[in-house]
Amino acid sequence: MKGIIARPMSRRALLGGAALCLSGTATRALTQVADLRGTIDAADLGVVADAVDDQTVPLQAAIDRAAERGRALFLPAGRYPVADLALPSGTLIVGVPGRTRLVYRGGGGLLATAEGGERIGLDGLVFDGANKSLAEHAFGLLHFRAVDQLTVTDCEILGSSRSGLALDRCSGHVSRCLVSGAAEAGIRSVEARGLSIADNTVSDCANGGILVLRWSPGEDGTLVTGNRIERIAARAGGTGQNGNGINVFRADGVLVANNRVADCAFSAIRSNAGSNVQILGNACLRSGETAIYSEFGFEGAVIANNLVDGATMGISIANFMDGGRLAVCSGNIVRNLKSEGPYPPEVAGFGIGIAVEADTTVTGNVIEGAPKFGLLLGWGPYLRDVVATQNVIRDCATGIAVTVVEGAGPAIVADNLIRGARDTAIAGYRWLDRVTGDLALAGADAFPHLTLSGNRAAS
Template sequence: MIQKRYRSTVAHSMTRRALLGGGLAATATLLIQPAAAQRIADLRGTIDAGEFGVRPGAADDQSALLQRAIDAAAKRGRALFLPGGRYAVANLRLPSGTRLVGLPGQTRFDYQGGGHLIYGERAKSIGLEGIHFDGGNRALGEYTPGLLHFADASDLEVTGCTVSGSAKAGIALDRTSGRIHANTISGARQAGVRSIEATGLAITDNLVRDCGNAGILVYRWNEGEDGTIVSGNRIEKIAAIDGGTGQNGNGINVFRAHGVIVRGNRVADCAFSAIRSNSGSSLIVEGNSCLRSGETAIYSEFAFQGAVIADNLVDGGAIGISIANFLDGGRLATCSGNVIRNIANEGPYPAEVQGFGIGIAVEADTAVTGNVIEKAARIGLHMGWGPYLRDVAATSNVIRDCPTGIAVTVVEEAGPALIASNLISGASAGGVVGYRWKDPVTDDLTQAGAKTYPHLSLSGNLVS
């Protein structure tokens, strides 16, 4: 009994000492926290902008002081730390080696007008992290295409930042390499991110929303190798305030850029396309979720050679996937493993060419296999347009509840097409129907006694 009481007393004493010690330690931690924070900053190699008189929350313009701090930090090869608060600034230029680090959600640059907010030209190894850049919808200079603009920059990294309220693009890049990663970009009058003639760029894991004309643009003045990777982004609510029939209003838009990879993005509520590539060869569009597009959800068009469109989900749109413009040299693709559903017969402009309400449309040198198409308002799979059909194979697709399962051109001079082993159900106007331009001109070609065409080979299709 004495032994137990002794142990209890010792335990109680140890507990009191632990509590007292813990309290003292906590108090000591609170007392030394600023010094410790400074030591951590020193270890990381940062300089506090306050050393140069930069003051968060100051009413006066901080641009000159901040520029001096930026230049000094870059010259010393150290990052510049911006404590939480608002900084009234404009027309900052970033030299090579600049690294600006803020507190996410707290450090904010408020653009004061009169030109640009951030600019870097022919600079190397620039980094921006944890800063909110707010354009306030103030006018930008004619010379700059975006609130943040980088030209001929290499090894650029913009990470964990917020860019809002730009009167033009949010982030504009010219001939730039690097990474735009995990940022939130909203309210840009033009594009959220605009890249022209990239030299090794990755645009990954960003949230881009509520932009006036585009989400992410990957452009080139002349066709050529680009190789930009657009992956893991969430893009939503993209308008087309400058109008047109497809040049605006797209979530991800590739133009004349070859070798681009568009993978694993979620794109919703775009006025035109979720993903649109014009004259982009060696294109990969894979594993994307495309919801409620106003026009064609996924588009590979005009003078392209080589496109892989695979394993995407399309729910909503006026056309699900279009691989088109053989007349202009568009050819050579695979379209496989996609799920397309709920395709409407109305678009953002009066219907042209073959019209809307089509699940998948293809023209030349393309394999269409293993796709599932459900509830396209007019046609599940559209093959060719007039004489513009060549070497297309449609095999092992499942087409459900579309008035016409497969529409294939039977115009003179149309090239070869294979239609085999497809499962078509609920096609009230026919499983496979021949078309002359816009008009159906045959009965169901899968039925016994149907007219045959030398350029078509049909076998093993199940129509119910």
């Protein structure tokens, strides 16, 4: 058996490893391993930290050389003024989290971009847009197009005059990043090809938190999990296209799970024409409008085990007239709703716990403190095959409102507990007008499309 030959460690590797150990950063182990394997230090290639002058040319040369040699590029702590960096396939740039800062110097199109590459990684870097203008073709401070196996981890993306991170037709993952101060969305993905957006913090963005969208409806499959999203405004206006924490548009098969979304101008989570969406286990706090939406031309939505505290409407599964259908709404807690919204009330108005229309079960939810309706089943003739069972509805003006307009389809309302309804427990509505007494007591037989049984109303 041959003996193990100890190879001497270079002074650079020893000192570099010691410095990184002292930093106590999340990327310490990755950088140490990369250093021992021959990481290229950007300082050795003429890149100067804390320089006043533009570092784009030497840094671009360092990126290209490291990628060509199949090595990681270590960028020491410091401030680097740059613009229009191009990241080729195989790029891996590792910095010291919070201390390696690439600052957009202006005058270029954006800070960094990649197109048509693969296996591009950014770790432990701060990208600072300095709120300087970006070119029209740049949808984000960092813009990646058709990149496979992209990884952006433990980075900060700050002060973009457009979106923070823009991803077009990308696969890979964005994780443990902090995105703040974007003038549009924090993270914007278009037509993803296998993307995970996980465990990030997105805050103080002007028009959106995390956007997952497609130009035409189709399978997307993006995973949006474990993110913290806070203080999302709607400075571009509108009645819901802006101001959402997580917005899914025309993207099918998206999973939105275990996120904490607070203080959004409109919805915490809004899925527009997204079929087979799953919205599971999220905390949605202090939403300015409907907390959780599945709307317009979707087929298939599971909305389960979410906590909604503060909104104008808790959960809306709507737009049967546009093909919105097929949902499960179960195990959610909805409370502390308000009747004032960000625009004049439309349709049924604000102050509603859960509203559904077609081919949907509403089971095992707890709703408390809805100023108008605890449950709203259907709207005008837009009601079909709805089952509302075993829900607890407390301290609402009306416990359950159900449409009795001609043409409305079947609904079963059974075994619900309604306590403290100020007006009535169960009432029939023709559009905005209540036209029945308390159907929990009598009168349901007049409406053949309704089956009511086992409901209990208590003061």
